[in-house]
Amino acid sequence: MQDFWPSSGFSRLQRNPRGWLPPTDDYLRLFLGRPELALLPESCAAEQALHADLQATPVRSVSEDQLLALQDADARESYGLFLRFRDGLLDAGTLEAYYLGLFRSGSISIPPLFIDLLAQAIVRNLLDDVTDAYEVRAAEMLFRPQRISTEDGQVLAGDRDRLDMLNDHGGLGDFGRFLAEAKAPLRSIEMQVLSDSNAPDYWPASERHSFLLDLTHEINNDLSHGLVLTMTRARSGLKALARVLEKWVQHFLGVAVTIRPLQKVDDEAWRWHVGLDIDATALLNDLYEGREVEAERMQRLLSLFRLDFEQPQEMRADVAGKPVYLGLMMNADRVLRLKPQNLLVNLPLRAPV
Incomplete structure (x- = not known):
């Protein structure tokens, strides 16, 4: 076993019987030490007192008057956002339940920074026994x-x-x-x-x-006569990312899936797709609807993936047994912002009985 990402706060957390992570006082203290909430030489007395109180008891209640007493407007906003995040996390009971509930609700009330920090701690948990550096490096993309x-x-x-x-x-x-x-x-x-x-x-x-x-991607060499030889890349970041996403789905949804990179979708019965980022979602929607796509957009597509449920009965009945195609794409500025939550809310799962 290897240690990695010490700032994730994983060492301050413990798993419950399901393997999920209930918030702890020590985990909440991690946020109080971040630049957004850390004390500055010019911090007023009210902010110093509030910070000390929260350091001592991170779950203590904080009144509106205590927030209004902070002289710096940015500090008031930062503490307000932290308290909203903290209260939602405590109400949900685990990091995973809070993360999943945020996206299922369709109403995101916390900054992207908090979402990324949650994702880091959760991924750190599900990769705790991984010894493959490629897989852990690929997980940073989440x-x-x-x-x-x-x-x-x-x-x-x-x-x-x-x-x-x-x-x-x-x-x-x-x-x-x-x-x-x-x-x-x-x-x-x-x-x-x-x-x-x-x-x-x-x-x-x-x-x-x-x-x-x-x-x-792997390189395919056509040997003619209908034969294609795949030149396998021994250590593919795409394969490592696929393994991480399999674990991500299993951890949250409790369903086993296999994911493998594709260079193209050749499926006349294409029924379901999920974009792993905003740009891939839009592109796959356009392709599925048969709209013409500019060459420049297609060139920004980094990879396709095929996701298969190991148990088709866990899928919606109208698509059971069909593959789910995934897309990964950089934006016009050549930046990739992967949104792993898309896999949690957009897979064709069977409705609970």
């Missing part, structure tokens, strides 16, 4: 936006915030330079493509989000 580069037929995903920080601070310059230097020894660069040779280095560096992930 809560951290990625910048995508396509160079010489290779598709690489890098942590957007990490790359932007390096670029803003002079670092190695633009993304092309990161890719050009990605084959250099680890000490001489900030970013490397994850490979078998450097995979052991991922674990102590997991918090820095400094590894690029290869999302290039």
Whole structure:
């Protein structure tokens, strides 16, 4: 077993019998230490008192008057958002129940940051016994936006915030330079493509989000006479992502599925699809409805996947046994914002009896 993502707060949590994560005081204290709520030299006395009270008892009630006593408007807003998040989390009973309830309700009342932090802790939980660095690196995509580069037929995903920080601070310059230097020894660069040779280095560096992930598809060679030879990429980021998404569905929904990357959908009976991000959802909807799609949009499609239920009776009766097609796509700025919640609310599940 490997330790990774210490800032996720997983070490402050414990599983219930279902394997889900009830919130703890220590987990809530993690949020109080974040920059949005941490005290500043100029914090007023009322804010210092509120922060100390919440540090001592994170679940204590806070009155409207206590919030209004904060002199800084940004501080009032930040504490208000935290308390809304905290109360919803406590009412739901587990991180998973709160996360799932948010998206099933259709009303998101907390900032995206809180959603990403929830997803990170949940994914950290379901990957606790994983020793494959590719799978854990792929799981970062569920809560951290990625910048995508396509160079010489290779598709690489890098942590957007990490790359932007390096670029803003002079670092190695633009993304092309990161890719050009990605084959250099680890000490001489900030970013490397994850490979078998450097995979052991991922674990102590997991918090820095400094590894690029290869999302290039397998290569099919046509041998004529109807034969196709698949040149398998030994360590595919797409396959690793598929394994993570399988675990994600099983963990939340309790249904077993298999997911595998596809290069195209060749199915005249295509019945159901789910976009893994906003752009893929729109593209798949247009393709399904037979609308013409611009070449530029199609080129931003990174991968398709086929999802199959291991038990077709767990699907809606009208699509039982049919595959579900998934899409993964970068936006016009070459950023991928994966939305794993789409798999939780849009799969064709059988209605509860």
